[in-house]
Amino acid sequence: MIEKDVRCPKCHEIVTFSGEPGERLTVTCPKCGAQGKVTFKKSTIDQDYAIEVSHLKKIYGDLAAVDDISFSVPKGEIFAFLGPNGAGKTTTVEIIESIREPTMGTIRIFGKDITSSFNEVKEKIGILPQEFQSFEKLTVKETLVYFSKLYKKRADIDDIIGAMDLKDNQNKLYKNLSGGLKQRVGVAISLVNDPEIVFLDEPSTGLDPKARREVWEVIANLRSKGKTVFLTTHYMEEAEYLADHIAIIHKGKIIAEGSLEELINRYGKGSLLHIKGCKTGNTVELLRENGFNATSKENGNIAVTIGHKDRLLEVLSHLRHKCVDYDSIDIRRPNLEEIFLQLTGAKLSEVKA
Amino acid sequence: MNLRIIASDFNASLKTWKRSKGTMFWTIAFPVLLILIFGAIFSGADEVTYEFHVQDLDDSDWSHTFINILDNISVVDIKTVSSDENITAFIEKETLSVALVIPGGFGEAIDKSFFDEEITVNVSFHYDPSEQGSSASILRSIVTSSLQEFNMQLSGGRRIIGVDQISTITEDFDFIDFFIPGMIGFTIMTSCIYGSIERNTKFRKDGILRKLLTTPITRAEWILAKMLFMLFLSFVSTLVILVVGTLVWGVSLHINLFMIVFMVVIIIATSFLFSGIGMIIGRFVKEEETADMAGGAITFPMMFLAGTFFSLDMMPEFMQSIARILPLYYVNEGLRNAMIYTNIDKTIFNTAIVLIFAAIFFLVGVFVTKWKED
Numbered sequence: 001m002i003e004k005d006v007r008c009p010k011c012h013e014i015v016t017f018s019g020e021p022g023e024r025l026t027v028t029c030p031k032c033g034a035q036g037k038v039t040f041k042k043s044t045i046d047q048d049y050a051i052e053v054s055h056l057k058k059i060y061g062d063l064a065a066v067d068d069i070s071f072s073v074p075k076g077e078i079f080a081f082l083g084p085n086g087a088g089k090t091t092t093v094e095i096i097e098s099i100r101e102p103t104m105g106t107i108r109i110f111g112k113d114i115t116s117s118f119n120e121v122k123e124k125i126g127i128l129p130q131e132f133q134s135f136e137k138l139t140v141k142e143t144l145v146y147f148s149k150l151y152k153k154r155a156d157i158d159d160i161i162g163a164m165d166l167k168d169n170q171n172k173l174y175k176n177l178s179g180g181l182k183q184r185v186g187v188a189i190s191l192v193n194d195p196e197i198v199f200l201d202e203p204s205t206g207l208d209p210k211a212r213r214e215v216w217e218v219i220a221n222l223r224s225k226g227k228t229v230f231l232t233t234h235y236m237e238e239a240e241y242l243a244d245h246i247a248i249i250h251k252g253k254i255i256a257e258g259s260l261e262e263l264i265n266r267y268g269k270g271s272l273l274h275i276k277g278c279k280t281g282n283t284v285e286l287l288r289e290n291g292f293n294a295t296s297k298e299n300g301n302i303a304v305t306i307g308h309k310d311r312l313l314e315v316l317s318h319l320r321h322k323c324v325d326y327d328s329i330d331i332r333r334p335n336l337e338e339i340f341l342q343l344t345g346a347k348l349s350e351v352k353a
Numbered sequence: 354m355n356l357r358i359i360a361s362d363f364n365a366s367l368k369t370w371k372r373s374k375g376t377m378f379w380t381i382a383f384p385v386l387l388i389l390i391f392g393a394i395f396s397g398a399d400e401v402t403y404e405f406h407v408q409d410l411d412d413s414d415w416s417h418t419f420i421n422i423l424d425n426i427s428v429v430d431i432k433t434v435s436s437d438e439n440i441t442a443f444i445e446k447e448t449l450s451v452a453l454v455i456p457g458g459f460g461e462a463i464d465k466s467f468f469d470e471e472i473t474v475n476v477s478f479h480y481d482p483s484e485q486g487s488s489a490s491i492l493r494s495i496v497t498s499s500l501q502e503f504n505m506q507l508s509g510g511r512r513i514i515g516v517d518q519i520s521t522i523t524e525d526f527d528f529i530d531f532f533i534p535g536m537i538g539f540t541i542m543t544s545c546i547y548g549s550i551e552r553n554t555k556f557r558k559d560g561i562l563r564k565l566l567t568t569p570i571t572r573a574e575w576i577l578a579k580m581l582f583m584l585f586l587s588f589v590s591t592l593v594i595l596v597v598g599t600l601v602w603g604v605s606l607h608i609n610l611f612m613i614v615f616m617v618v619i620i621i622a623t624s625f626l627f628s629g630i631g632m633i634i635g636r637f638v639k640e641e642e643t644a645d646m647a648g649g650a651i652t653f654p655m656m657f658l659a660g661t662f663f664s665l666d667m668m669p670e671f672m673q674s675i676a677r678i679l680p681l682y683y684v685n686e687g688l689r690n691a692m693i694y695t696n697i698d699k700t701i702f703n704t705a706i707v708l709i710f711a712a713i714f715f716l717v718g719v720f721v722t723k724w725k726e727d
């Protein structure tokens with residue numbers, strides 16, 4: 001008998017089924033009742049996933065810092081773990097990195113349970129811990145050489161320095177670097193063994209917008225090198241900009257998961273249309289009569305929520321038909337911030353642990 | 354164990370040390386400054402005596418002959434000590450640095466030795482080890498060479514007469530001789546405690562320990578690399594202290610293999626001992642500054658209570674008994690007995706205690722610290 005975790009294609013619940021290797025079973029999702037087929041591999045090694053987490057739980061006293069979460073990270077993707085401070089991101093990532101022990105649950109990296117295989121896994125992963133500070137009195141280059149000597153497999157240090165754009169600073173002492181440079185060195189350190197998976201725990205927290213952009217470029221670069229990146233962040237722009245796949249975590253639970261498109265389609269209330277400088281009275285009433293969710297804002301601005309893209313044209317044709325006079329129109333699709341607000345009733349940037 | 358990793362870590366520690374003015378100060382400049390200051394305060398003129406007090410308890414022809422041999426040496430001025438004096442009390446009363454006692458039966462033994470090859474007899478050479486630089490070593494070599502000559506004349510080289518060396522530790526050895534071993538113990542204590550605290554608090558907060566946990570370096574390799582570096586620092590400090598102490602204040606050390614071995618053993622054990630204490634502090638006080646304060650709260654009182662810079666004999670009885678429970682006390686005593694007093698029994702005793710303390714604190718330190726997070 002082997003076990004297999006399957007994500008229900010309909011409700012995205014992860015369900016564990018068991019069967020014999022090679023067997024193909026028809027199964028029913030216990031949550032939404034959807035039916036599907038599950039094939040149990042002859043080999044239990046699932047080649048497609050870099051990381052598989054199932055039913056992970058971490059209890060501190062009465063607090064479930066991580067509360068029974070399951071997810072899988074496909075190879076070669078940037079996977080963002082998005083959530084406010086205290087959501088359980090670091091706890092999760094550090095359990096995957098074997099820095100903390102889980103209360104419950106299993107972690108597989110490249111198909112192997114890490115409780116027995118972590119020593120081999122070490123050569124294949126590179127991590128940047130949260131709020132990492134390296135040795136103050138070593139230069140950038142010395143630091144990279146130091147960490148690379150710990151591994152059997154070593155990437156070319158000069159290549160990394162070039163890729164991370166650190167050439168001009170390679171002979172500076174670490175303590176004299178700016179925050180952004182330090183984080184770039186941190187990412188560079190996580191690459192010295194040419195790892196297959198890179199873990200970055202809040203790599204841009206505390207940086208100014210320009211430095212943050214530079215760190216993003218460096219991370220985006222990792223995807224083009226074919227590396228799997230596990231990124232935690234509480235900046236929704238960061239997840240939007242970088243991630244192929246986003247899991248939103250709140251109070252130890254994954255509350256939504258998918259690509260940015262999927263999340264917006266599934267949870268977004270639709271796009272937001274702004275009619276600016278409307279000079280014709282009763283426009284709000286007109287739109288409401290036609291079944292639109294319109295609200296009046298200051299300076300004659302009107303906000304309209306659009307559920308489906310076809311409705312957009314309807315709004316425009318109504319405006320034209322009644323000769324409504326306005327200055328401009330802009331349209332914005334919902335972002336993760338709004339999705340988070342909608343799912344939790346709290347703002348991502350304001351939630352405190 | 355991966356030697357490449359250990360060598361690389363040692364090298365990184367060395368670079369860091371060379372670039373850290375603070376650590377350089379505490380391991381080198383601070384002890385040198387203290388030696389210069391304290392030495393200047395307490396230095397007294399060395400009075401060199403070539404007077405040689407000899408007590409002849411035998412009063413035979415042979416003993417007279419031997420005393421004559423000594424007396425004939427131009428730099429020696431023999432003073433006879435009456436045979437009813439207790440020699441130890443006499444040395445103390447007259448504040449002598451050396452004295453020679455020819456035991457009763459000396460002549461008889463020599464007479465018998467012509468027929469019995471097994472017979473030997475020893476004279477006793479009493480000396481104050483803290484006054485080695487002055488007359489004592491000269492007189493000691495005079496006695497030894499005279500005896501050699503005498504043995505040669507008597508038997509053609511068989512060692513009939515030997516020397517028992519009896520150290521007479523008096524209260525008035527040079528302050529600097531007392532101070533230098535204490536300075537060595539103190540410097541090793543501070544650099545090991547603070548180094549260990551930094552590794553177990555700052556490195557934890559900065560995520561370095563978590564990072565290392567996900568790399569192939571093992572904790573054993575890391576600890577070994579760091580301990581090798583701490584030993585390197587301890588020996589550098591010791592060397593600097595000894596060189597400055599000798600060049601500036603003329604501390605005269607007993608350089609012989611036995612004592613060097615014990616000194617090295619004590620220095621190694623001391624480094625492990627205080628690194629272990631640093632680990633224990635780092636385990637319970639997570640914040641670096643607070644941990645440094647805890648380190649200060651342990652090292653600073655220990656420095657005074659363990660008789661590092663001032664002799665405990667000046668302190669009240671209860672303070673002396675406190676010293677007996679402090680590891681630094683045994684480090685100080687061990688180093689002093691090895692380097693200065695050359696008291697073999699006390700050296701062995703104190704070294705053994707230091708080794709026991711080192712084993713306990715280091716093992717507990719390694720046991721209570723972990724890299725993993727909760």
Ligand SMILES: Nc1ncnc2c1ncn2[C@@H]1O[C@H](COP(=O)(O)OP(=O)(O)O)[C@@H](O)[C@H]1O
Nearest residue numbers: 060065084085086087088089090091092353727
């Ligand atoms: N070692 C610990 N002991 C007790 N509580 C902890 C510990 N580590 C984390 N927590 C708690 O677990 C929750 C999740 O923390 P963390 O994983 O650091 O969140 P994030 O990284 O998302 O900001 C927080 O409420 C935090 O206070």
Ligand SMILES: [Mg+2]
Nearest residue numbers: 089090130202
């Ligand atoms: Mg965190």
